[in-house]
Amino acid sequence: MSSTAPAAESSAASAGLVPTKPRIGDRVFQGLSTGSGIAILVILALVAAFLVLRAFPALTTDPATLAAQGYGEFWSWVLPLAFGTVWAAIGALVLAVPVAIGIALFISHYAPRRLAQGLGYTIDLLAAVPSVVFGLWGIFVLAPALIPLHVWLTTYVGWFPLFSGQPSGTGRTIFTTSIVLAVMILPIITSLCREVFLQAPNLHEEAALALGATRWEMIRMAVLPFARAGIVSAIMLGLGRALGETMAVALVLSGQNRVDFQVLTAENPNTIAANIALSFPEAYGLRINQLIASGLVLFVITLAVNMLARWIVARRAQYSGAN
Amino acid sequence: MSTATAPRQSAQAPVDNPLTAGQLPSWVTIAVGVAALAVSALVFTLLDTGGIALIVVGAVVLFLVVMHIISLAVEGSRRAVDRLAKHVVVTMFLLALLPLISVTWTALSHGINRLDPEFFTYSMRNVVGAGGGAAHAVWGTLIITGIATLISVPIGLLTAVYLAEYGRGALARSITFFVDVMTGIPSIVAGLFAYALFTLVFGPGTINGIAGAVALSVLMIPVVVRSTEELLRIVPNELREASYALGVPKWKTIMRIVIPTAVSGIVAGVILALARIMGETAPLMIAAGFTQSMNTNPFSGQMMTLPVFVFDSYARPGIPREPFWDRAWTGSLTLILIVMLLNLAGRFIAKRFAPKTGRK
Numbered sequence: 001m002s003s004t005a006p007a008a009e010s011s012a013a014s015a016g017l018v019p020t021k022p023r024i025g026d027r028v029f030q031g032l033s034t035g036s037g038i039a040i041l042v043i044l045a046l047v048a049a050f051l052v053l054r055a056f057p058a059l060t061t062d063p064a065t066l067a068a069q070g071y072g073e074f075w076s077w078v079l080p081l082a083f084g085t086v087w088a089a090i091g092a093l094v095l096a097v098p099v100a101i102g103i104a105l106f107i108s109h110y111a112p113r114r115l116a117q118g119l120g121y122t123i124d125l126l127a128a129v130p131s132v133v134f135g136l137w138g139i140f141v142l143a144p145a146l147i148p149l150h151v152w153l154t155t156y157v158g159w160f161p162l163f164s165g166q167p168s169g170t171g172r173t174i175f176t177t178s179i180v181l182a183v184m185i186l187p188i189i190t191s192l193c194r195e196v197f198l199q200a201p202n203l204h205e206e207a208a209l210a211l212g213a214t215r216w217e218m219i220r221m222a223v224l225p226f227a228r229a230g231i232v233s234a235i236m237l238g239l240g241r242a243l244g245e246t247m248a249v250a251l252v253l254s255g256q257n258r259v260d261f262q263v264l265t266a267e268n269p270n271t272i273a274a275n276i277a278l279s280f281p282e283a284y285g286l287r288i289n290q291l292i293a294s295g296l297v298l299f300v301i302t303l304a305v306n307m308l309a310r311w312i313v314a315r316r317a318q319y320s321g322a323n
Numbered sequence: 324m325s326t327a328t329a330p331r332q333s334a335q336a337p338v339d340n341p342l343t344a345g346q347l348p349s350w351v352t353i354a355v356g357v358a359a360l361a362v363s364a365l366v367f368t369l370l371d372t373g374g375i376a377l378i379v380v381g382a383v384v385l386f387l388v389v390m391h392i393i394s395l396a397v398e399g400s401r402r403a404v405d406r407l408a409k410h411v412v413v414t415m416f417l418l419a420l421l422p423l424i425s426v427t428w429t430a431l432s433h434g435i436n437r438l439d440p441e442f443f444t445y446s447m448r449n450v451v452g453a454g455g456g457a458a459h460a461v462w463g464t465l466i467i468t469g470i471a472t473l474i475s476v477p478i479g480l481l482t483a484v485y486l487a488e489y490g491r492g493a494l495a496r497s498i499t500f501f502v503d504v505m506t507g508i509p510s511i512v513a514g515l516f517a518y519a520l521f522t523l524v525f526g527p528g529t530i531n532g533i534a535g536a537v538a539l540s541v542l543m544i545p546v547v548v549r550s551t552e553e554l555l556r557i558v559p560n561e562l563r564e565a566s567y568a569l570g571v572p573k574w575k576t577i578m579r580i581v582i583p584t585a586v587s588g589i590v591a592g593v594i595l596a597l598a599r600i601m602g603e604t605a606p607l608m609i610a611a612g613f614t615q616s617m618n619t620n621p622f623s624g625q626m627m628t629l630p631v632f633v634f635d636s637y638a639r640p641g642i643p644r645e646p647f648w649d650r651a652w653t654g655s656l657t658l659i660l661i662v663m664l665l666n667l668a669g670r671f672i673a674k675r676f677a678p679k680t681g682r683k
Binding site: 023025026028029030031033034037038039040042043044046047049050051053054080088098099101102103105106107110111112114119122123124125126128129130131132133134135136137139140141142146169186189209214215216217220231237243244245246247249251255270274276277280283284291295296298302303305306307310 | 376377380401404405407408409411412413414415416418419420422424425426429430435447473477478481482484485486488489490494495497498500501502503505506507508510511512513515516517518520523541545546547572573574575577578598601602603604605608609611633634637638642651652654658659662663666670
C-alpha cells in the first residue's frame with residue numbers, strides 16, 4: 001500500500017517542471033487539507049484538555065469533602081471499578097480469542113472458496129448489532145438461559161476458585177457479561193485475523209503441502225508463525241473495545257463497587273464505563289467531576305492498550321519481508 | 324491456498340487399495356455426530372441437570388473425543404490431529420452463529436408486535452401505558468447523526484487528502500498516529516468530552532442535539548479518515564501523472580481525477596461509519612439527554628435518540644411495564660434494520676462501483 005504520489009511530485013518539482021509561483025487554488029486546497037489534519041490534532045487535544053479540566057476538582061478536593069458530597073475517596077473508589085473493567089474484558093478475551101481464531105481460519109483456509117466471503121460478511125453482521133440491543137438480549141435471553149450453567153458449574157466445578165461461591169439467581173454476573181462482551185468483540189478480532197491469515201505467503205503454504213504436511217500442519221508451520229504479531233495486535237484491539245464497552249455491560253451486569261474474583265456469584269465488580277452510564281443522569285456537583293475523572297482513567301487505560309497494539313504492528317512491519 | 328485433499332473414493336474403493344487404505348469413509352463423521360447427540364441427550368436427561376445448552380455442549384465434546392479416537396486408530400496420529408483441527412474450527416464457526424441467530428430472532432419476535440405506523444408517528448408525550456411511539460427518537464437520531472456526518476465528512480475527507488496527497492514528515496506521521504489513537508477512544512469518553520465542552524462553554528446544563536452530534540463526530544472522524552485514505556492510496560499513480568502531464572494543477576487533479584475515481588469507496592466508507600455511530604447509546608445519553616416529546620431543534624433542549632429510547636424504555640418503565648418493553652424491542656428491531664441496511668448499502672456501493680485499478 002505504498003503510495004508513490006509524493007515521490008513523483010517531488011521529483012517533478014526538483015526538475016523544475018512546475019511553475020515557480022504556486023497557483024492560488026493549490027495553496028488554498030493545500031491549506032484546507034493541512035488545516036483539517038491539524039484540526040484533528042486540536043480536537044484530540046481538546047478532548048484531553050476538557051476531560052482533565054472537569055476531572056481536576058475530583059482529584060484535588062480533600063477526601064472528607066469527597067466522601068460527603070461525592071462517591072468517596074477517589075482512588076479507593078475508582079480502583080475497584082478499574083479492576084472490574086479489566087476483569088470483565090479479560091474474561092471476554094479468554095472466551096473470544098480461540099473462537100475468533102477458529103472462525104478466521106475457517107473462513108481463510110477451510111471454507112469452500114465461493115462461500116468464504118459470504119460467511120465473512122455473516123460474522124461481520126454481528127458488528128452491526130448496536131450494543132444496547134446486545135444488552136437487552138443479554139438480560140432477557142442469555143442471562144436466564146445461563147442460570148442452569150451457573151448452578152452446574154458451582155456444583156461440579158466449584159473446587160476451581162473462580163467458580164466457587166453461591167451461584168447468582170439472576171444470571172447477571174461477570175461470567176454472563178464476559179460472554180456478551182466476547183460476542184461483541186468477536187467480529188473485529190475475526191476480521192483482523194482473517195486479513196493476516198490471508199496474507200500468509202502462498203509459496204510457504206504450498207511448499208509445506210508439497211512436503212506432505214496435512215492441512216493443519218501446514219497452518220501450524222506456514223500460517224500461524226507468520227500471523228503471530230497480527231493475532232496479538234488483533235487481540236489488543238479487541239481488548240480496547242471490550243474495555244470501553246458501555247451499554248451492554250450497564251444493562252447485563254448487576255455490579256457493585258468491589259473487588260471480587262468469583263465470576264458466578266451475585267456480588268460482582270462494576271466497570272468504569274457502565275458505572276458512568278448508570279450514575280451520570282442522576283449525578284450533580286462533585287459527583288459529575290468524579291465520574292469524568294473515572295472516564296479519564298478509562299481513557300488512559302484504553303490508550304495504553306491501543307498504543308501497545310500499534311507498536312506491535314509497527315514492529316512487525318519492520319522485520320516482515322512479506323510486504 | 325490450495326486444496327490438496329486426498330480423493331474421497333474410499334467408500335466405493337476396495338479395502339486393499341493402497342492409496343485409500345487407512346482412511347475413514349465420510350459417513351463415519353455423520354454417524355458419530357448423530358450417536359454423540361443421542362448419547363448426550365440420554366445422559367443429561369437421566370441425570371436431570373442442565374438444559375438444551377448442556378446437551379449440545381456434551382454432544383460436541385463427545386463427538387470431538389470419539390472422532391479423534393476412531394481417527395487415531397484407523398488413520399494414524401497426524402491425520403487424526405488434522406481432522407480434530409478441522410472439526411474444532413467448524414465448531415467455532417457454528418458457535419459464533421448462535422448469538423447472531425438468537426439476537427436477530429429475539430429482536431424480531433419481540434419487536435414485531437409494535438412495528439406499526441403508530442410507532443413511527445407518535446412520540447411518548449402524555450403516553451402512560453400502551454400505544455405511543457418513537458417518532459421523537461427517530462427524528463432525533465436522524466438529526467443528530469446527520470449533523471455528525473456534516474461535521475465529520477469534510478474534516479475526515481480533507482485530512483485523508485492531506486495524508487494521501489500532501490502529507491510527509493513529522494506532521495503527517497503524528498496525524499496518522501493520533502487518528503489511530505482516536506479510533507480507540509471509548510464512546511462514553513467521547514460523550515463526556517462533549518458534555519464537558521458544552522457545559523463549560525455555554526453554561527451548566529447545556530445538553531442538546533449539537534452536543535450529541537459533536538460526541539458522535541469524535542467517533543466518526545477517524546473511521547472516515549482511515550477508509551478514505553486507504554481508497555485514495557489505491558488510485559493508480561498513472562492517472563495523477565497523466566493529469567500533471569497535461570498541465571492540470573494539483574488541486575484540480577485531486578478534485579477532478581483522484582476523488583472521482585475513488586468516490587464509490589469513499590461513499591461506502593462514510594455509510595459504514597454512519598452505521599457504526601448510529602447504534603451508539605452511551606455518548607448520546609450523556610450529551611444529548613432524554614425527553615419524551617418531539618424536539619427537532621438541535622440547539623436547545625434535550626433530544627431523544629433511538630438507542631437511548633431503547634435503553635430508557637427498558638430501564639425506566641412505567642406501570643405496567645410490558646408496553647414499555649415492547650417499545651424497547653421494536654426500537655431495537657428498527658435500529659438493527661437501519662444499521663444492517665446501511666451496512667449492506669455500503670458494501671454494495673463499494674463492490675459495485677469499485678475504482679478501476681488498471682489491469683485486473
